[in-house]
Amino acid sequence: MRAQVLEAFNTPYVFKDVKKPDAPTGQDLLVQVQAASYCHTDAVFASGAMWQDLPRVGSHEFAGVIVAMGDDVSKELGLSVGAPVGVPGRAFHPCGSCYECRVNDGDPHGYGVYCTKAGNLGLSRDGGFQEFCIVDSRQVAPIPQNMTAVDTAPLMCAGLTIWNALQAARVTLKEGGGDGLTVAISGAGGGLGHLGVQFAVKLGCRVVAIDASDGALELLRQVVDSLGPLSHKVSIVDARTQTPEDVRIETCGKPENDLPGEKGVDALLVLPEAQQALTFGMKLIKDHGICVTVSFPKEGFLIQPRDLVFRHIEMKGVLVGRNHQLREMLNFAAKKDVRAKTRTYKLEDLNQLVTDYHNGVNGKLVVDMTK
Ligand SMILES: [Zn+2]
Ligand SMILES: [Zn+2]
Structure with missing residues (x-):
């Protein structure tokens, strides 16, 4: 053979x-x-x-x-x-x-x-x-x-990994199980990411879809177009030109001055092996939110313990x-x-x-x- x-x-x-x-x-x-x-x-x-x-x-x-x-x-x-x-x-x-x-x-x-x-x-x-x-x-x-x-x-x-990552992000994996949740996906235009965008939206989530290359963002636009009436549930973010502070306000609303932790995404999925992806994404998460990493760069990730301690952000990984x-x-x-x-x-x-x-x-x- x-x-x-x-x-x-x-x-x-x-x-x-x-x-x-x-x-x-x-x-x-x-x-x-x-x-x-x-x-x-x-x-x-x-x-x-x-x-x-x-x-x-x-x-x-x-x-x-x-x-x-x-x-x-x-x-x-x-x-x-x-x-x-x-x-x-x-x-x-x-x-x-x-x-x-x-x-x-x-x-x-x-x-x-x-x-x-x-x-x-x-x-x-x-x-x-x-x-x-x-x-x-x-x-x-x-x-x-x-x-x-x-x-x-x-x-x-790819499909199974991102499905499991959504579950780790507290999305209940049945129709409507993501209702009310906003999930940011860093690397959303990649192999796992573009599947994750589709799964998350069809489970009922709002999605902040982040990438940083022309090709990946083009694929992302095609995926979002194919969602038809659900396409308004995805915000596409170009991490090269947009700041996390602006993205957080645009996608989740402006918090009251003394309550900055109340507005942000409920969960972040980190797919690229890049520190910038984690650093950018962490700034989008609201207090008590969750960060799920699928990537495991050889040189590691730098985590700010104050995000975990003062903002109660939970870190997880899935395989x-x-x-x-x-x-x-x-x-x-x-x-x-x-x-x-x-x-x-x-x-x-x-x-x-x-x-x-x-x-x-x-x-x-x-x-x-x-x-
Ligand atoms: Zn594989
Ligand atoms: Zn065994």
Whole structure:
């Protein structure tokens, strides 16, 4: 079968013929991949900055059709041969006995997404840039009827992560669950951000969508236009030209003189690996608000403890999400028409995709195996 293999760090993928996986055993599935999305982590991995070994077939967010199932796949998962599924990279074969696997918030018994002993498709095991892939049945989510594989793949990491970040920002993840809340998204024109804007608005939030490049702001404008009657719920902010003080007043109103902490956004999501994104965003948050970071720059973030102490701002971080969240997110996206802006490529053109990614092409870049 055809696959794109990373054989050495900081080199292009090698397009080659590899052995098709054997029939699945136990709780595993064999999935014929139809679409596989490129994530920032793929770029970090290919640069040699992570700890897993080579050679490796990348992509930890993909979608396809089940072509064979192991004998122990649980009926409760509702999976069958021929069914389309979305596949996130985490968590392949968790240990089943650690704290994360035992206390898993309602995911399948003994299945912990945050188990540190689990494998990760596309990183510690081969992922979606190939025709067929062995996956753990407890990882996947059935694709709702009105979604394609290309629609689904970018939601498996980017979509789930931003969905979980909104929950961490105290948005209740059901229709209208964000009513009355204003969420600022820093990096709103990026891969995660433009999905976050759509999810937040469709959950009922008002959104302050911040970015700092022409391309990202252009993508953001397209996303906001596509929201139709809901587009008035988004304020687009160019952080290069607007000050946080002005943005806070324009989007949340002018506070009384002696009560500056009462007007501001309820939550901030930080997506870029840039100190400016955090510093700018922190100035938008009202007292008792929350800051959720998804990014984790190597050099760290500088936090002002006085924001936490005197303004009672809470800091949190999130990493992807649980399997039940994956299913909820995907069903919500299908029902409310949340879609990534995608550009698609043939599998043999993966290195062109990578070049475009590093040149700052906007939206999610996806290998479409049917091309
Ligand atoms: Zn990812
Ligand atoms: Zn475990």
